[in-house]
Amino acid sequence: MSDLFGDTPSPEPAARDRPLADRLRPAALDEVIGQEHVLGADAPLGLMLDAGALPSLIFWGPPGVGKTTIARLLADASDRTFVQISAIFSGVAELRKVFDAAKTRARNGQGTLLFVDEIHRFNKAQQDGFLPHMEDGTIVLVGATTENPSFELNSALLSRAQVLVLRRLDARALAELIARAEAMLARALPLKDDARAALIEMADGDGRALLNLIEQIAAMKIAEPMDAATLGARLQRRAATYDKSGDGHYNLISALHKSVRGSDPDAAMYWLARMLSAGEDPRFLARRITRMAVEDIGLADPGAMRQCLDAWATYERLGSPEGELALGQAVIYLALAPKSNAGYVAYKAAMRLAKKTGSAPPPKHILNAPTALMKDEGYGDGYAYDHDAEDGFSGQHYFPDDMEREAFYDPPERGFERDMRKRVDYFAKLRAKRQS
Structure with missing residues (x-):
């Protein structure tokens, strides 16, 4: 050394x-x-x-x-x-x-x-x-x-x-480490088969933690080999590796989010349980779950966001651990809801165009004219009041004058957005008719 x-x-x-x-x-x-x-x-x-x-x-x-x-x-x-x-x-x-x-x-x-x-x-x-x-x-x-x-x-x-x-040690590697320790100690550990399996689970992929547990077992005075229940009562399970501000934190929330997006309620509940059992702040999870409803479900199921907000409010009223069940229910709902990111895609596309076009003003016909000067400048001139138009739709141009109309929102044929698709197509036809 x-x-x-x-x-x-x-x-x-x-x-x-x-x-x-x-x-x-x-x-x-x-x-x-x-x-x-x-x-x-x-x-x-x-x-x-x-x-x-x-x-x-x-x-x-x-x-x-x-x-x-x-x-x-x-x-x-x-x-x-x-x-x-x-x-x-x-x-x-x-x-x-x-x-x-x-x-x-x-x-x-x-x-x-x-x-x-x-x-x-x-x-x-x-x-x-x-x-x-x-x-x-x-x-x-x-x-x-x-x-x-x-x-x-x-x-x-x-x-x-x-x-x-470098990877966390799997069950095979940890079993080999137990065998080496027993050879070093010149005796078998006083463990039944289920206790050996439990010991490997307690180590959670950490070889050093496993050897520390083995030292504790070797120092015990035991007449008969222990089963898993006895071992669990005598030893402290190693806490799962989890840093609420580190890489593990983001890996697990990513796993939860992608499981929800992939419509797998069982995997989603597993990752939610992993984070909660490791001490994650349920309010952080409530925020992220609500974000999932907006980003990956959107108007395919308008009730999804309401479910998340209600679960969040329920947690605030009940606290832990009772309120965490409401978060679990919201996760199941999101995982099984129809998925659409059309609203998310539309928002990002609109943001990109807004940054690109800078301060382009609205067309004058949709500006209010509370003063004579503004009227003289043409504010509000030619505005068509939609409620007075046929079908309640004027089909006017609402983008800046020098900008072609853009189509950001493209709803899929899923969930409630089937109806939204029909509405988008309906107004597109009316717009074409009015403009012609």
Whole structure:
């Protein structure tokens, strides 16, 4: 083990005092579990190492999937000194010392692999500080982040590093990790089959969390193997990974929105439950659900927005958890409602044209003329009062004088918009008749 700058060995604790996660840390890349898509012989890291060319990297993935371990093993495989810092605890002074030490090593013919945990926590200036040292070969940077690099890292840094996505560990990988832990402990865990399955679920794809749970189980004094119910009573389930301001937040609301749009009430209810159980603000969900009614259903079912507003009001009256059922009912209604984005498309098209045409004035015949001067200027001259016209429709031109008529709203033959389609076509025919 090395200190901050990777040069001075620190004393190793006694094996029995080291956490199980540390004792089970892989000694070679082929021992890493669950990341074959980046570590296989034909996968990105396998090809890079085979070619003897290791670029700077960004590991993007959830906690407990091996980001730190892979970085250590890459340093060993490429014969570089491994240096680890955390963006949470390091500032400009620490970075300067790290870079100076790396330059000294470089002069002595030794490379440095600098592993930066939570790299997205560094601000733009700090991220820019890595660039010259990456470009001149002083360091190979390996950054780790749980957040989307596209949003959290500078484009300059991303252009000099390859992003590799590490996946949450699946049930097979976690089962293999349990087997390795039992081999290390030289005994089987006192668990029945259903308890083993429950243990894997509790870890929620996080290998480190799984090993911590295994340590708790191994320390228990148990006469008989536990079943799932007993295990659940003795252990705390790992909280689902969810940052209400981070990438997981937007991923789950996107999943909910697209499930509603895809008319799948079961999937929509699942994602709603995932967000609520993770502590999402129900008022945020009420706003987004109402947005779905406007954007993806619109006038195909005019009652959809009313359902959402009523559910929102019901939540405000009842609070949690009773009021959350109203949000669930609204989600089911939206998922099964006829879908149309015709109103949304019409709005966006009208906004684009409004920005393009700037301050073009309305035609004078539809302007009010409360003063003599305005009448003299032609305001209101030639206006046809629709209620006096045949069929209650004059067919006059309401766009600016120098602008051709535009058609923004194109309702589909679905739901209530079937009737809207008939009305649009009816008025189009009358308009053509009046203008002719």
